[in-house]
Every structure is written in C-alpha cells, then in structure tokens.
Amino acid sequence: MATPDRPGFALPLLLLAGFRTLVDDLHAELARQGHPELRPAHGFVLQAVGPDGTTASDLGQRLGVSKQAAGKTVDRLVALGYLERVDDPADARRKLVRTTATGRDGLHRSAAVFDELRDRWVATLGADRVAAIEDDLRRMVPADVFRLDVPGWFGG
Amino acid sequence: MATPDRPGFALPLLLLAGFRTLVDDLHAELARQGHPELRPAHGFVLQAVGPDGTTASDLGQRLGVSKQAAGKTVDRLVALGYLERVDDPADARRKLVRTTATGRDGLHRSAAVFDELRDRWVATLGADRVAAIEDDLRRMVPADVFRLDVPGWFGG
DNA sequence: GTAAGATGGTCAACGTGGTTGACGAAATAG
DNA sequence: CTATTTCGTCAACCACGTTGACCATCTTAC
DSSP: OOOTTSTTTTHHHHHHHHHHHHHHHHHHHHHHTTOTTOOHHHHHHHHHHOTTOBOHHHHHHHHTSOHHHHHHHHHHHHHTTSEEEEEOTTOTTOEEEEEOHHHHHHHHHHHHHHHHHHHHHHHHHOHHHHHHHHHHHHHHSOTTTOOOSSTTOSOO | OOOTTSTTTTHHHHHHHHHHHHHHHHHHHHHHTTOTTOOHHHHHHHHHHOTTOBOHHHHHHHHTSOHHHHHHHHHHHHHHTSEEEEEOTTOTTOEEEEEOHHHHHHHHHHHHHHHHHHHHHHHHHOHHHHHHHHHHHHHHSOTTTOOOSSTTOSOO
C-alpha cells in the first residue's frame, strides 16, 4: 500500500504542478507584456506553424489532432491577430497559415520570458539538479510522448 | 538566447511528458481492468468526494471550479455509475454525492496500479533520484498549486 | 414569528478544444 | 480522361469550463 513518505508517492502531482507553475508564470508575464489573450495551447500552435508557415492539415499532424481541430484553433488565432491565412498560388486547395508580426512578437517575448524562468530554476536548484531531473525524465518518457522538435516555446 | 543543451531547456515539456506518461499508463491499465470510461479528471473528482460523500458546491470548492461545473461533472459520473446522488434528510436543499461500489472499485484499482507504476520508476531511476526529483519540485512549486491533501489517486 | 439574507441546486447561454462524418474542389496517378 | 487522393470546410456532437439568473430552503436578526 502506498504511504505518503515513499519515494514517488507525490511524483505525478509534482510533475503536473511543476509544469503548471512554469506555464502560469510564463503567461502572467506575457499578459503583463501585452499578450493577455495568449493561452497555453496557442504557444504550441504558433511554434508548430514555424517561420515558413504551413497548412491546417499539416498543423494537425504535427500537433497530433485532427485537421478540423487545427483549423478551428487557427480560426481563433487569426481572430486574435496572431496568424493569417493566405492562398497558396501553387495549389488552389491549400491555404498557407503564417504568423503575423504580432505572432512573432508573442513568440519572441515568450522565449525571453522562458529564459528568465529557466534561470530562476537553475539559480534555485543548481544546474546539476536541473540537468539530473531532465535526464531522469528523458529515461522514463517514451519517445512518442516527448517530441522536442519544436523547442523554445513551451505552452506559452 | 536559449540553446538546446542548456540545463532547463526542455524541462517544461519533460515535466508534462512525465506526467502524461504516468497518467496514460495508469489509464491504459485501468481500461484493461474494466474501467475504460474513467478519464483523468474523474480521478480527482472521485477522490475529492471521499468516503463520506459531499455536496456539489463543496466539491466545486475543493476542486477549484464553480458549483455548476462540479454539478455537471457529477452528472457524468452518475451516468457512468461511479457516483450517486441522495437527498440529505437534514437539509432539503442539499443533495449528497456519494461514491458507488463501482466508484470504490475504480479508486482501489487505481491506487494499486499506481503503486506498480511508482515501483517501475523507482526500479529504473533508483529511490534516491526519484526522491530528489520530488524534493526539487516541491521547492519550486507554490503551495497553492500543489495541494496534496487528496493523495493516492492521481488523475486516475 | 416574520422579514431579510445566505446557501444549495439547477437552467440557460456561451467559450474552448477536441471528435467523426460528409462533401466539393483541386491536384495527381493510371 | 478517369479514378483516387488531398485540402479545406460544414455540421453535429462531446467534455469541461465559465457567468448570470432563479427558486427553494435554511439561518439570522429583529
């Protein structure tokens, strides 16, 4: 039977709480810097769109959701001014999704704020311990759950 | 500027991925054991209801959501057979929410499966490293984000 | 004892982030 | 030229959350 002092007892909640703490802090600061509308899910989307733009279908694949869900998320981010849709001259079916200047501003600020947050963790825990946590988690997480091909922006 | 090899770079995604790995494994096993309908959010609710039952309003407060949201979640869990509503003889306004036998079964199985998952992490990483991760995370997470007053069941 | 206020549950409308299924238009394979 | 695949979208639906309103009931003050 589980006892509260056994190693690992509170691990799941602590992992979630750690993530939430980082993301909450990030968004509180982003709101202060002129991006109060930016929600956690939007960060992954903006990052996945990338500098060259992409399509709704491709976006869905990258994010692991249906193309319809990706399309609706793009709708919202277009309404907020973070993304824009342009016709693809080479393929009349496709509509390129691109980040706007506002979207790039949000992305850059997010990266900068996250730098500060990371520094805070490193300053408090020490670089060794932060690196050790990362190594341990990497060992426990299957590759398909943790795909770090879109670094720099984390739920911001 | 952030570089991928800097300590803390991938930390947020790894924290989230670690949590998701644990919860995914837990639910895959719970589905195998006859509880395929149980979703991550349900675990917190069942745990918050507790052995003595509670009311929708109180449940909302415990979970940090509105009483209406708590009421709708109770509706779903009642429909699934995990909870039941009974009139409070002492107060005609109140309706006690209680776990059913099915709910208790889900709770117990969830606790048992989580025990195994924790053992797996401890076996792979070592008790020291698991304890170190927990200590570090405890230090970085504000008390109001991490409230471990409902231990034993984690998103199951 | 009654009037006034606080509390519990519910209804309605809405927002966000997902799902499937269907379907037309355009590109591509044969 | 036809058959198939792909892209975007529409429509319905679900889970989970929000506010505001409302009625019934319990509690408090007078």
